Amino acid sequence: MTSELCYCPEAPSHDSEIEDINAEAFGPGRFARTASRIREQGPHDMNLSFVCLDADQVIASVRMTPVFAGKAEGHMLGPLAVRPSFKNRGIGRQLVRIAVDAAEKAGSEVVVLVGDAPYYGPLGFRPIIPPTLELPGPVDPRRLLAVPLVEGVEANMVGMMRFRDCF
16 A cells, blocks of 8 residues: 655744754765755745645655745755655656745745755746846856746846845
8 A cells, every 4th residue: 555645834843853864865965055045044934835745754855945036036046855765756847836835825936946956947946047136155047047927037147146025
C-alpha cells in the first residue's frame, strides 16, 4: 500500500524537518551561496512556502522570500529540496508550480531564482536577458532565471535584488 502525498502550506512546526532536508540536499556550503545573502536579510513568506508530506513526514519543501528584483516587487524561489528517496517523482516540480501560482495570486510581479535552466525551464522560468539584475555576490548569469507574472515587468528588473519587507 502506498500513501498519498499531501501538498500544503508550510507551518512553523515543519521548520526542523525542512532544515534537515536542506542540509541533506545542499550541505554546509549552502550558507555561502549568493542566494543565501538575500535570504538572510529577512524571513521567507510563510504564506507562499509549501511542503509535501508523506504520512505527516515532510519529504520536500519550497520557500519563497519577498524581494525587490531591481524595481519589481517579486519573490525569490528557494531553496527547493526533496528527500533523496522521493526524488524523480515530480514532487519538486509540483511544489514550484504551487508556489508560483500562489505568488501570482498574491500580486507578485515576478518569481526569480538561481538554478538550472533545464529543470526550471519547463516550469516557465527563463534566463534574465540582458543580465541587468544584480545579486549581492557572484552568480552565473545563465543560472539567474525568472518567470514574469505581469506584463512588461522585465523593464523594471534592473538593479540590485534585495529583501523586500512586506510583513
